[in-house]
Amino acid sequence: MEQTTLAANSINNNKTKEYLTFRDIAPQWFERLNKILNENGNDDIVYELYSEINDYKRCIVGEAYGYDQSYAIQGTKRNCQECTAISGNFSFVLRRHNNHKLKEIIDKFIKHWNEKHKGSLLSN
Secondary structure (H helix, E strand, O other): OHHHHHHHHHHHHHHHHOOOOHHHHOHHHHHHHHHHHHOOOOHHHHHHHHHHHOOOOOOHHHHHOOOOOHHHOOOOOOOOHHHHHHHHHHHHHHHHOOHHHHHHHHHHHHHHHHHHHOOOOOOO
16 A cells, blocks of 8 residues: 555656646647747737737736736735746737747746746646
């Protein structure tokens, strides 16, 4: 019985060590941004998403926080200046239709999330 429990704990520990992907962190935005990247900066898609990408609660980082904007509010437990900056970077890059920069920001966000927030109650 003890061996079964230890094996189960070992399996769970290995799962938490996995590197989360963008799809894991923000699945809805993963789909949306893929559409933008595949359309090479289609103005209509960007325009449709513009109000959401500028809203701390509904943006990419907001989705990662469970559609909670507290990461951007000074003095809250979840406040993260890096996440707030990344959120603004997404907005800026999408307006510029710069797919190369968009991919860089996505990579930066994934790295930051895995290093600072993975395993906490913040991830979905």
